[in-house]
Amino acid sequence: QDANAQQLSQELEKAGLLNKTKIAEGGRKLRKNWNPSWVVLVGNSLMFFKDPKTQNSDSWKPGNSCPESSVDLRGAQLQWANELSSKKNVFKLRTVTGNEFLLQSDTDTVIREWYSTLQKVIDRLDKE
Protein backbone atom coordinates (compact mmCIF):
# COMPACT_ATOMS: atom_id res chain seq x y z
CA GLN A 1 0.00 0.00 0.00
CA ASP A 2 2.79 2.42 0.93
CA ALA A 3 4.79 1.46 -2.15
CA ASN A 4 1.72 1.99 -4.27
CA ALA A 5 1.01 5.38 -2.73
CA GLN A 6 4.63 6.33 -3.33
CA GLN A 7 4.38 5.37 -6.99
CA LEU A 8 1.19 7.33 -7.44
CA SER A 9 2.72 10.46 -5.97
CA GLN A 10 5.46 10.41 -8.60
CA GLU A 11 5.22 11.72 -12.08
CA LEU A 12 4.24 9.71 -15.08
CA GLU A 13 7.25 9.83 -17.39
CA LYS A 14 6.08 7.67 -20.26
CA ALA A 15 3.40 5.15 -21.18
CA GLY A 16 2.69 3.06 -24.22
CA LEU A 17 2.15 -0.29 -25.84
CA LEU A 18 5.13 -2.63 -26.31
CA ASN A 19 5.57 -6.33 -26.90
CA LYS A 20 7.04 -7.95 -23.82
CA THR A 21 8.44 -11.26 -22.73
CA LYS A 22 10.17 -12.22 -19.51
CA ILE A 23 13.21 -14.38 -20.25
CA ALA A 24 14.70 -14.85 -16.78
CA GLU A 25 13.53 -14.84 -13.16
CA GLY A 26 16.22 -14.46 -10.51
CA GLY A 27 18.83 -15.48 -13.07
CA ARG A 28 16.89 -18.61 -14.04
CA LYS A 29 16.03 -18.78 -17.74
CA LEU A 30 12.36 -18.81 -18.68
CA ARG A 31 10.57 -19.88 -21.83
CA LYS A 32 9.62 -16.89 -23.98
CA ASN A 33 5.99 -15.84 -24.09
CA TRP A 34 5.57 -12.62 -26.08
CA ASN A 35 2.50 -10.54 -25.28
CA PRO A 36 1.44 -6.96 -25.87
CA SER A 37 1.73 -5.00 -22.66
CA TRP A 38 0.77 -1.50 -21.59
CA VAL A 39 4.05 -0.19 -20.17
CA VAL A 40 4.07 2.72 -17.72
CA LEU A 41 7.17 4.48 -16.40
CA VAL A 42 6.58 6.30 -13.11
CA GLY A 43 9.45 7.47 -10.95
CA ASN A 44 11.84 4.55 -10.42
CA SER A 45 9.35 1.92 -11.54
CA LEU A 46 8.44 0.38 -14.84
CA MET A 47 4.99 -1.15 -14.60
CA PHE A 48 3.39 -3.65 -16.94
CA PHE A 49 -0.38 -3.85 -17.35
CA LYS A 50 -2.26 -6.74 -18.89
CA ASP A 51 -4.79 -6.61 -21.69
CA PRO A 52 -4.08 -3.26 -23.33
CA LYS A 53 -7.48 -3.38 -25.03
CA THR A 54 -9.17 -2.73 -21.71
CA GLN A 55 -6.40 -0.61 -20.20
CA ASN A 56 -5.25 2.87 -21.03
CA SER A 57 -2.89 5.53 -19.77
CA ASP A 58 -5.13 6.16 -16.75
CA SER A 59 -4.76 2.57 -15.55
CA TRP A 60 -2.09 3.33 -13.00
CA LYS A 61 -4.17 6.02 -11.31
CA PRO A 62 -6.08 5.47 -8.05
CA GLY A 63 -9.16 3.32 -8.36
CA ASN A 64 -7.86 1.50 -11.38
CA SER A 65 -6.38 -1.95 -11.67
CA CYS A 66 -2.99 -2.96 -10.32
CA PRO A 67 -0.09 -3.65 -12.63
CA GLU A 68 0.58 -7.24 -13.62
CA SER A 69 4.17 -6.66 -12.55
CA SER A 70 6.50 -3.85 -11.61
CA VAL A 71 10.24 -3.44 -12.09
CA ASP A 72 12.55 -1.36 -9.91
CA LEU A 73 14.92 0.44 -12.28
CA ARG A 74 17.56 1.17 -9.65
CA GLY A 75 20.72 -0.66 -10.72
CA ALA A 76 19.03 -2.07 -13.81
CA GLN A 77 20.88 -2.63 -17.07
CA LEU A 78 19.65 -1.91 -20.56
CA GLN A 79 21.05 -3.22 -23.83
CA TRP A 80 19.98 -3.71 -27.41
CA ALA A 81 19.40 -7.42 -27.93
CA ASN A 82 18.43 -8.09 -31.51
CA GLU A 83 20.49 -11.28 -31.37
CA LEU A 84 18.08 -12.65 -28.75
CA SER A 85 15.05 -12.63 -31.02
CA SER A 86 13.85 -13.08 -34.57
CA LYS A 87 11.91 -9.83 -34.07
CA LYS A 88 13.42 -6.45 -34.88
CA ASN A 89 13.86 -3.55 -32.42
CA VAL A 90 14.41 -5.61 -29.28
CA PHE A 91 16.13 -4.51 -26.11
CA LYS A 92 16.80 -6.33 -22.85
CA LEU A 93 16.16 -4.93 -19.40
CA ARG A 94 17.89 -6.70 -16.51
CA THR A 95 17.07 -5.88 -12.89
CA VAL A 96 19.45 -6.18 -9.93
CA THR A 97 17.45 -9.21 -8.82
CA GLY A 98 18.26 -11.03 -12.06
CA ASN A 99 14.90 -10.66 -13.77
CA GLU A 100 15.25 -10.16 -17.52
CA PHE A 101 12.70 -8.79 -19.93
CA LEU A 102 12.75 -8.26 -23.68
CA LEU A 103 10.77 -5.30 -24.96
CA GLN A 104 9.97 -4.77 -28.63
CA SER A 105 8.12 -2.51 -31.03
CA ASP A 106 7.83 -2.75 -34.81
CA THR A 107 8.07 1.06 -34.89
CA ASP A 108 11.71 2.23 -34.80
CA THR A 109 10.98 5.64 -33.25
CA VAL A 110 8.84 4.10 -30.50
CA ILE A 111 11.50 1.63 -29.34
CA ARG A 112 14.29 4.23 -29.56
CA GLU A 113 12.31 6.66 -27.39
CA TRP A 114 11.69 3.96 -24.79
CA TYR A 115 15.35 2.96 -24.78
CA SER A 116 16.62 6.50 -24.29
CA THR A 117 13.99 7.38 -21.68
CA LEU A 118 14.74 4.25 -19.64
CA GLN A 119 18.50 4.81 -19.94
CA LYS A 120 18.09 8.37 -18.64
CA VAL A 121 16.16 7.15 -15.60
CA ILE A 122 18.71 4.39 -14.90
CA ASP A 123 21.60 6.88 -15.23
CA ARG A 124 19.83 9.34 -12.91
CA LEU A 125 19.33 6.62 -10.29
CA ASP A 126 22.99 5.53 -10.59
CA LYS A 127 24.08 9.06 -9.61
CA GLU A 128 21.87 9.24 -6.50
Ligand code: I3P
Ligand atom coordinates in the same frame (compact mmCIF):
# COMPACT_ATOMS: atom_id res chain seq x y z
C1 I3P B 1 9.19 -19.60 -29.25
C2 I3P B 1 8.36 -18.50 -29.90
C3 I3P B 1 9.02 -17.15 -29.72
C4 I3P B 1 10.45 -17.17 -30.24
C5 I3P B 1 11.25 -18.28 -29.60
C6 I3P B 1 10.60 -19.63 -29.79
O1 I3P B 1 8.58 -20.83 -29.48
O2 I3P B 1 8.24 -18.75 -31.27
O3 I3P B 1 8.26 -16.16 -30.39
O4 I3P B 1 11.05 -15.97 -29.90
O5 I3P B 1 12.53 -18.28 -30.21
O6 I3P B 1 11.34 -20.62 -29.09
P1 I3P B 1 7.44 -21.45 -28.51
O7 I3P B 1 6.22 -20.62 -28.66
O8 I3P B 1 7.28 -22.84 -28.97
O9 I3P B 1 8.00 -21.36 -27.11
P2 I3P B 1 11.23 -14.71 -30.87
O10 I3P B 1 9.87 -14.36 -31.39
O11 I3P B 1 11.78 -13.63 -29.98
O12 I3P B 1 12.19 -15.10 -31.93
P3 I3P B 1 13.91 -18.55 -29.45
O13 I3P B 1 13.79 -19.89 -28.81
O14 I3P B 1 14.93 -18.48 -30.52
O15 I3P B 1 14.08 -17.47 -28.43
